[in-house]
Amino acid sequence: MFREMRRKKQILSEEEAAEVLNKGTSGVLALAGDDDYPYAVPISYVYSDSKLYFHGAKSGHKIDAIKRCDKASFCVIDKDDVVPEEYTTYFRSVIAFGKIRIMEEESEMRKAIELLAQKYYPASSKKERSIVIDREWKPLCMIEFSIEHLSGKEAIELVNTPPVKGN
Numbered sequence: 001m002f003r004e005m006r007r008k009k010q011i012l013s014e015e016e017a018a019e020v021l022n023k024g025t026s027g028v029l030a031l032a033g034d035d036d037y038p039y040a041v042p043i044s045y046v047y048s049d050s051k052l053y054f055h056g057a058k059s060g061h062k063i064d065a066i067k068r069c070d071k072a073s074f075c076v077i078d079k080d081d082v083v084p085e086e087y088t089t090y091f092r093s094v095i096a097f098g099k100i101r102i103m104e105e106e107s108e109m110r111k112a113i114e115l116l117a118q119k120y121y122p123a124s125s126k127k128e129r130s131i132v133i134d135r136e137w138k139p140l141c142m143i144e145f146s147i148e149h150l151s152g153k154e155a156i157e158l159v160n161t162p163p164v165k166g167n
């Protein structure tokens with residue numbers, strides 16, 4: 001169902017792809033938009049248990065597209081170092097394919113927004129998070145993306161270079 005990557009040497013392992021998703025702070029969500037035009041939107045996210053979670057408004061282009069079609073893809077760029085003298089970039093990225101849905105159940109929404117809050121403000125207390133979440137709860141829309149296929153790839157130059165701690 002999903003295409004195999006041609007350049008096998010450049011494939012990231014499942015663990016490396018998950019690490020990119022855990023480390024990233026934003027990506028591009030691609031949906032089937034209006035009049036069959038692709039709709040790709042940059043968005044913050046959190047990755048947990050083979051799922052991605054997003055938050056946003058309860059209406060708009062993104063919500064309309066999700067209601068129309070539950071298939072989506074999501075791309076995160078982990079590295080994009082321009083190497084001018086080689087006319088290239090040393091890149092590392094991940095693409096997820098899966099099904100997307102607007103979350104309805106309050107308890108699952110709460111769990112997802114907690115994960116997002118912890119990711120973006122890990123030093124906050126549970127009490128602080130609860131205050132902010134409660135204040136923003138009414139207009140909040142939570143979205144779940146269940147990953148069906150995940151692939152990652154990096155520049156061949158990175159494959160041939162041992163990783164540096166912290167990168």
